[in-house]
Amino acid sequence: MKQKHKKIDYAKWGYLFILPFFVSFFIFSLIPLIDTIRYSFFEYYRSGIKEVGPNFVGLQNYISLLGSDMLKYAGNTLILWIIGFIPQIVIALLLAQWFVDARLKIRGSQFFKVVIYLPNLIMASAFAMLFFTMFSTNGPINSILMSVGWIREPIDFLGSVLGTRSLVGLMNFLMWFGNSTIMLMAAIMGISPDVFEASELDGCNSVQRFFYITLPQIRPILAYTLINSIIGGLQMFDVPQILTNGQGTPDRTSMTLIMFLNSHLKSKNYGMAGALSVYLFIVSGILCFVVYRMTNNDDPDGSKAAAKKAKKQRRG
Amino acid sequence: MKSKKSGQLRSIFAHIVLIILSFMCLFFFYILFINATRSHADLQKGFSALPGNYLFENLKNVANDGTFPMFRGILNSLIVSGCSAAICTYFSALTAYGLYAYNFKLKKAAFTFIMAILVMPTQVTAMGFLRLVTNMGMYDSLLPLIIPSIASPAVFYFMYSYLQSSLPMSLLEAARIDGSGEFRTFNQIVIPIMKPAIAVQAIFTFVGSWNNYFVPALVIQSKEKMTVPILIATLRGADYMNFDMGKIYTMILVAIVPIILVYLFLSKYIIAGVTLGGVKE
Numbered sequence: 001m002k003q004k005h006k007k008i009d010y011a012k013w014g015y016l017f018i019l020p021f022f023v024s025f026f027i028f029s030l031i032p033l034i035d036t037i038r039y040s041f042f043e044y045y046r047s048g049i050k051e052v053g054p055n056f057v058g059l060q061n062y063i064s065l066l067g068s069d070m071l072k073y074a075g076n077t078l079i080l081w082i083i084g085f086i087p088q089i090v091i092a093l094l095l096a097q098w099f100v101d102a103r104l105k106i107r108g109s110q111f112f113k114v115v116i117y118l119p120n121l122i123m124a125s126a127f128a129m130l131f132f133t134m135f136s137t138n139g140p141i142n143s144i145l146m147s148v149g150w151i152r153e154p155i156d157f158l159g160s161v162l163g164t165r166s167l168v169g170l171m172n173f174l175m176w177f178g179n180s181t182i183m184l185m186a187a188i189m190g191i192s193p194d195v196f197e198a199s200e201l202d203g204c205n206s207v208q209r210f211f212y213i214t215l216p217q218i219r220p221i222l223a224y225t226l227i228n229s230i231i232g233g234l235q236m237f238d239v240p241q242i243l244t245n246g247q248g249t250p251d252r253t254s255m256t257l258i259m260f261l262n263s264h265l266k267s268k269n270y271g272m273a274g275a276l277s278v279y280l281f282i283v284s285g286i287l288c289f290v291v292y293r294m295t296n297n298d299d300p301d302g303s304k305a306a307a308k309k310a311k312k313q314r315r316g
Numbered sequence: 317m318k319s320k321k322s323g324q325l326r327s328i329f330a331h332i333v334l335i336i337l338s339f340m341c342l343f344f345f346y347i348l349f350i351n352a353t354r355s356h357a358d359l360q361k362g363f364s365a366l367p368g369n370y371l372f373e374n375l376k377n378v379a380n381d382g383t384f385p386m387f388r389g390i391l392n393s394l395i396v397s398g399c400s401a402a403i404c405t406y407f408s409a410l411t412a413y414g415l416y417a418y419n420f421k422l423k424k425a426a427f428t429f430i431m432a433i434l435v436m437p438t439q440v441t442a443m444g445f446l447r448l449v450t451n452m453g454m455y456d457s458l459l460p461l462i463i464p465s466i467a468s469p470a471v472f473y474f475m476y477s478y479l480q481s482s483l484p485m486s487l488l489e490a491a492r493i494d495g496s497g498e499f500r501t502f503n504q505i506v507i508p509i510m511k512p513a514i515a516v517q518a519i520f521t522f523v524g525s526w527n528n529y530f531v532p533a534l535v536i537q538s539k540e541k542m543t544v545p546i547l548i549a550t551l552r553g554a555d556y557m558n559f560d561m562g563k564i565y566t567m568i569l570v571a572i573v574p575i576i577l578v579y580l581f582l583s584k585y586i587i588a589g590v591t592l593g594g595v596k597e
Contacts, residue, residue: 017414
């Protein structure tokens, strides 16, 4: 009886300790979220110094967003993300594999790891500003290319769609491939060496080993990297915003969803910003659910489910 | 024999690729550094691979520029990042400990809830956040950039995983028997045990906060409260063609140097820390 009393007493401390987190979350995330959702149903904007609304308009904001350039910006975000992500994951897989492979005898691997991870910590806005000055028509890159004699006229990287998108992709690649390499390396090192030894005895070459052993074994972390990257891509803002000064030039082909949201917020167009936020919320909610299933489950990556399925197939 | 030779070839190939990638990573910082050491007139003549001797002059120009108070910005950024890192790690450790060490009715619900919001982007609540901050009279102040970091689900999750692997419950019971209060147990026994986890997360929170641009750009209005990323953005927005380019490069250099210095000293821990917060094995 006394024991039980004691336990109830301690429970109080549990609540007390987690209280600050939940109070802070409630005030700074939940209330804003509800407020955002509420205003998404209102006509509420500012034109000049005149404030219009809030008037309830139902789903009007959602519908007019669909008619606006939102889908184009979603496409831009997707393209910019893919340009960066594909080289990022390919290079990261390759490097992770090499770093772990003892027979390659990579010299100075610690140095390489430090260097490739460095861009991940650099302020994205400063990095974008640096790229902007370097790749401008009279910047050092053009100057180098011209003095080497590869080009006659300076290339206007930021004036072309391909140039701008490639630069954003290149920056995202540089900032994230080191991070992915280190994540995947940890995953590969987590594979039991027995499996590799067995494969070697069976005469497996390095390419086979990569595709039939390493890749399937690191699938959970690969999936985690992918989802994390998608969430990061959805939030892409700093790099294109600074590079194009918030304009998404040329012709808004590098305008991302969050840049669109930012411009609505800056012009105090709250109704539209709310509706756009709700769209983003739904998409990221789905992604959150996927991450939740992956990190907080007895079956984090679906590998058990897959094993079960395979078993069934074998039986059937 | 053949496999040995192909192994050697692969090794050479791997080294070449690594060198190219490292070159790509460092090349931009090299250009940045070189150009920050040269004067505007010198820069107009084209690129040179060797540094000039104008760095000190450029730094002085940056420090004396009233339109872009860079050093004031660094101070603001240091305040915001330092405070965020401190309260974020402390409260995340507290929350993790509360959920790990105690049994209570809503324990499972609370844990599930935090895991569900683990990767929710802050941008989706930005509009409501901006209105809330304005209503609370905290618009154009550094506080709304610091206080919300109390609730950081990702840091919490990291701390929780760390507690699971390194805090035996028997230690807490021993502390209880010795008459230590619950709060004191946390501060004097649990915090020292969690030091490695706190250090890693403090670094990441600091860097994240230092580099954060979206929310500060919405909340901060006046020049003397701007953090470094906002100043960089204002620099981009200004009519930069008329500027002293040496000064611009120096500003960018000043913005990223603190983080590079921190990184060079702590790279070992940072790289080890990247994977710790990953998927549970």
